[in-house]
Amino acid sequence: MPVGIDDVARAAGVSTATVSRALSGRPDVSASTRQRVQAIAVELGYAPTPSAVSLASGRTRTIALLTPWVSRWFHSNVIEGACRSLRAAGFGALLNSFEVHEDATRPPVNLEVLRRRVDGVLVAGMTMSPAEVAMLESLRVPLVYVGSGPPDQVLVHIDDVATARRATEHLLALGHTRIGHISGYPTEPTPWASEVERATGYAEALRAAGLEPEPELMAYGRFARPGGRASAAELLDRVPDLTAVVADSDEMAFGVLDVLRERGLRAPDDLSVIGIDGHPLGDLVGLTTLAQDAIGLGETAARLLLEMIGGATVERQVVFPTTLLARDTACAR
Amino acid sequence: MPVGIDDVARAAGVSTATVSRALSGRPDVSASTRQRVQAIAVELGYAPTPSAVSLASGRTRTIALLTPWVSRWFHSNVIEGACRSLRAAGFGALLNSFEVHEDATRPPVNLEVLRRRVDGVLVAGMTMSPAEVAMLESLRVPLVYVGSGPPDQVLVHIDDVATARRATEHLLALGHTRIGHISGYPTEPTPWASEVERATGYAEALRAAGLEPEPELMAYGRFARPGGRASAAELLDRVPDLTAVVADSDEMAFGVLDVLRERGLRAPDDLSVIGIDGHPLGDLVGLTTLAQDAIGLGETAARLLLEMIGGATVERQVVFPTTLLARDTACAR
DNA sequence: TTGAAAGCGCTAACAC
DNA sequence: GTGTTAGCGCTTTCAA
Numbered sequence: 001m002p003v004g005i006d007d008v009a010r011a012a013g014v015s016t017a018t019v020s021r022a023l024s025g026r027p028d029v030s031a032s033t034r035q036r037v038q039a040i041a042v043e044l045g046y047a048p049t050p051s052a053v054s055l056a057s058g059r060t061r062t063i064a065l066l067t068p069w070v071s072r073w074f075h076s077n078v079i080e081g082a083c084r085s086l087r088a089a090g091f092g093a094l095l096n097s098f099e100v101h102e103d104a105t106r107p108p109v110n111l112e113v114l115r116r117r118v119d120g121v122l123v124a125g126m127t128m129s130p131a132e133v134a135m136l137e138s139l140r141v142p143l144v145y146v147g148s149g150p151p152d153q154v155l156v157h158i159d160d161v162a163t164a165r166r167a168t169e170h171l172l173a174l175g176h177t178r179i180g181h182i183s184g185y186p187t188e189p190t191p192w193a194s195e196v197e198r199a200t201g202y203a204e205a206l207r208a209a210g211l212e213p214e215p216e217l218m219a220y221g222r223f224a225r226p227g228g229r230a231s232a233a234e235l236l237d238r239v240p241d242l243t244a245v246v247a248d249s250d251e252m253a254f255g256v257l258d259v260l261r262e263r264g265l266r267a268p269d270d271l272s273v274i275g276i277d278g279h280p281l282g283d284l285v286g287l288t289t290l291a292q293d294a295i296g297l298g299e300t301a302a303r304l305l306l307e308m309i310g311g312a313t314v315e316r317q318v319v320f321p322t323t324l325l326a327r328d329t330a331c332a333r
Numbered sequence: 334m335p336v337g338i339d340d341v342a343r344a345a346g347v348s349t350a351t352v353s354r355a356l357s358g359r360p361d362v363s364a365s366t367r368q369r370v371q372a373i374a375v376e377l378g379y380a381p382t383p384s385a386v387s388l389a390s391g392r393t394r395t396i397a398l399l400t401p402w403v404s405r406w407f408h409s410n411v412i413e414g415a416c417r418s419l420r421a422a423g424f425g426a427l428l429n430s431f432e433v434h435e436d437a438t439r440p441p442v443n444l445e446v447l448r449r450r451v452d453g454v455l456v457a458g459m460t461m462s463p464a465e466v467a468m469l470e471s472l473r474v475p476l477v478y479v480g481s482g483p484p485d486q487v488l489v490h491i492d493d494v495a496t497a498r499r500a501t502e503h504l505l506a507l508g509h510t511r512i513g514h515i516s517g518y519p520t521e522p523t524p525w526a527s528e529v530e531r532a533t534g535y536a537e538a539l540r541a542a543g544l545e546p547e548p549e550l551m552a553y554g555r556f557a558r559p560g561g562r563a564s565a566a567e568l569l570d571r572v573p574d575l576t577a578v579v580a581d582s583d584e585m586a587f588g589v590l591d592v593l594r595e596r597g598l599r600a601p602d603d604l605s606v607i608g609i610d611g612h613p614l615g616d617l618v619g620l621t622t623l624a625q626d627a628i629g630l631g632e633t634a635a636r637l638l639l640e641m642i643g644g645a646t647v648e649r650q651v652v653f654p655t656t657l658l659a660r661d662t663a664c665a666r
Numbered sequence: 667t668t669g670a671a672a673g674c675g676c677t678a679a680c681a682c
Numbered sequence: 683g684t685g686t687t688a689g690c691g692c693t694t695t696c697a698a
Contacts, residue, residue: 002448002449004691004692005691005692005693006691006692014668014669015668015669015670016667016669016691016692017668017669017670017671017693017694018668018669018691020693021667021668021693021694022694024693028667028668029667029668030667030668033667034667045445047445047446047448048691048692049388049449049690049691049692050384050394050449051383051384051385051386051387051388051450051690051691051692052384052388052448052674052691052692052693053384053450053691053692053693053695054383054384054674054691054692055382055384055385055388055454055673055674055675055676055690055691055692056673056674056691056692056693056694057674057692057693057694058674058693060384062427065428069413070403070412070413070416071406071409071410071412071413071418071628073404076403076404076409077404079403079404079428080402080403080404080430081429082692083403083428084432087430087431087432090446092427092428092429092446092450093427093428094395094425094426094427094428095412095416095426095427095428096425097416097420098420099412099417099420112378112380113380113423113425115380116335116382116383116384116675117383117384117425129558225613254614254617257617263636281557281587281614281617283588284587284614284617285617285618293420295404337675338674338675338676338677339675339676347684347685348684348685348686349675349676349677349685350677350678350684350685350686350687351684351685353676353677353678354677354678354683354684357677361683361684362683362684363683363684366683366684381675381676382674382675382676384674384675384676385675385676385677385690386675386676386692387676387690388674388675388677388689388691388692389675389677389678389689389690389692390676390677390678390690391677393685419677438673449691583672644679667698668697668698669696669697669698670695670696670697670698671684671694671695671696671697672693672695672696673693673694673695673696674691674692674693674694675690675694676689676690676692677687677688677690678687678689678690679686679687679688679689680686680687680688681684681685681686681687682684682685682686682688682698
């Protein structure tokens with residue numbers, strides 16, 4: 001029942017080798033033969049068996065999408081964007097998501113499952129340990145990182161240092177001087193993790209304004225709303241004269257607003273809040289934020305990956321701009 | 334460099350067949366041989382080549398995830414849940430998302446790309462045309478639908494009729510009599526589409542209260558916020574005595590709130606609003622809604638699919654409950 | 667430009 | 683319980 005390459009070959013009166021060449025668009029086939037073979041393939045409803053193609057050619061027309069979550073705003077949008085590019089190229093995406101514990105430790109990801117299974121890997125919003133990076137590289141397939149990644153790798157991202165600096169400067173310009181920072185994970189040792197870079201940007205802005213970043217102004221919200229809430233509560237309790245806060249993600253900023261509501265406080269009157277992301281629902285609460293184009297990041301990253309798979313050399317870093325959406329949650333002191 | 338099955342066979346002093354049997358856990362191998370082979374496989378870092386396994390066995394240990402979007406709340410959570418089950422079973426997910434046009438017409442999905450590529454298919458929050466359903470069935474692999482699907486298929490979902498009825502009843506109980514309904518796509522002909530069922534539930538509730546559902550009370554928001562906004566504007570303009578509205582999704586309800594804000598109106602004072610979904614950010618605006626467990630739906634659906642792939646027969650329908658989250662956007666007339 | 671034939675790395679009858 | 687062997691359905695040299 002399933003029609004194979006030799007059914008096509010027989011019907012076309014050529015060898016299977018010629019069918020293979022004709023259908024995969026290789027140059028050394030006469031135009032007339034190619035047309036005939038293509039017509040017959042369509043007529044017979046022939047489609048190559050992926051595993052046979054992979055086994056024989058070593059190519060899979062599939063890439064791996066590595067991500068810690070799929071339902072968070074950043075990640076789902078990066079995936080959405082990546083799918084767009086992949087679809088256009090007829091590539092599939094093998095979704096690999098990982099259990100992330102509250103303390104940021106994931107079970108060391110077993111990337112062996114990817115070996116010989118994909119033509120490339122897209123790492124989305126995930127800080128890999130050096131061991132994992134090494135493992136990935138041993139796959140010997142093109143690699144693209146989205147959001148953050150080792151500096152010597154192909155990376156599509158925003159400028160995290162500049163973005164956090166800008167967020168902080170926005171608050172400084174409004175006259176705030178006691179500004180908290182809600183970061184990701186407290187123990188993240190990877191220097192290129194976005195939270196580490198954002199902390200740098202925050203500190204740079206403060207210093208440029210003649211202020212010293214103090215440990216008591218730092219809290220860690222693990223990029224999610226509950227963490228944002230806990231961090232805000234912590235900062236509010238610890239720093240009585242706190243007037244503003246920079247959250248490394250909008251979801252954490254929502255958590256900050258939760259605490260304010262619970263305590264009968266209001267943004268921006270009692271606390272100015274600025275987030276990073278441009279979550280589409282931020283406007284529901286008038287969240288001031290620095291917006292990034294996560295879909296665009298994913299789309300671009302997948303496109304680069306496909307080019308690399310095609311043998312091209314691509315620019316090492318693509319930096320996306322960030323847009324200030326000045327809304328209601330930040331105001332002058 | 335890549336270690337193959339015969340490297341293991343040689344090192345263990347057995348045949349490749351035995352290695353295959355030992356490693357894939359088949360019964361007819363002596364315990365001692367199995368242990369030895371396993372130890373050597375680990376030592377050598379052997380992992381079977383997926384395409385070779387698939388080609389020889391016909392199994393892929395991969396399922397297809399069909400979804401129109403990945404960044405929408407419902408879909409990303411279903412996917413997240415499905416990934417959890419799949420990960421536990423060592424299965425991969427091939428993500429297939431589709432371009433959906435504003436008018437709900439998608440390019441007829443070419444599911445040929447799935448043939449021989451997956452062991453099963455999970456259809457998430459996507460109304461398939463009869464032709465697509467037929468195509469899917471011709472794949473001859475287990476199929477599970479999440480959200481909505483043909484009644485004779487395995488389906489994991491909420492009771493859409495009952496949920497919409499309950500939402501409408503909630504408003505009726507508050508004294509509302511002019512209640513609008515913001516549905517999905519205006520031209521959806523598939524009887525089992527959630528929006529069709531929800532429209533039924535809405536109508537049932539009205540009739541039970543002695544009211545007649547009127548066409549002028551219906552609008553179509555395509556399940557997204559912009560559509561919800563347009564629908565609300567339309568209803569508000571068309572029905573001067575409108576006092577409440579049921580939105581088929583929380584994202585559309587957010588759009589309704591947008592319009593109210595733009596017009597200087599407020600919920601629930603000027604219009605009571607109730608959504609369906611339980612979007613985690615609904616509480617930011619106090620959205621009253623009927624919540625469903627999208628992650629649970631995905632997790633369960635994937636689990637069922639895996640069981641079916643394993644040869645088991647599973648219950649045809651799994652119906653998840655829905656929870657009323659009575660918050661601020663709905664009040665007595 | 668085309669064909670013949672040797673694999674790609676594994677599984678599954680079948681035989682022992 | 684284990685080995686032998688014939689494929690699985692393609693791609694890709696190599697010859698012609």
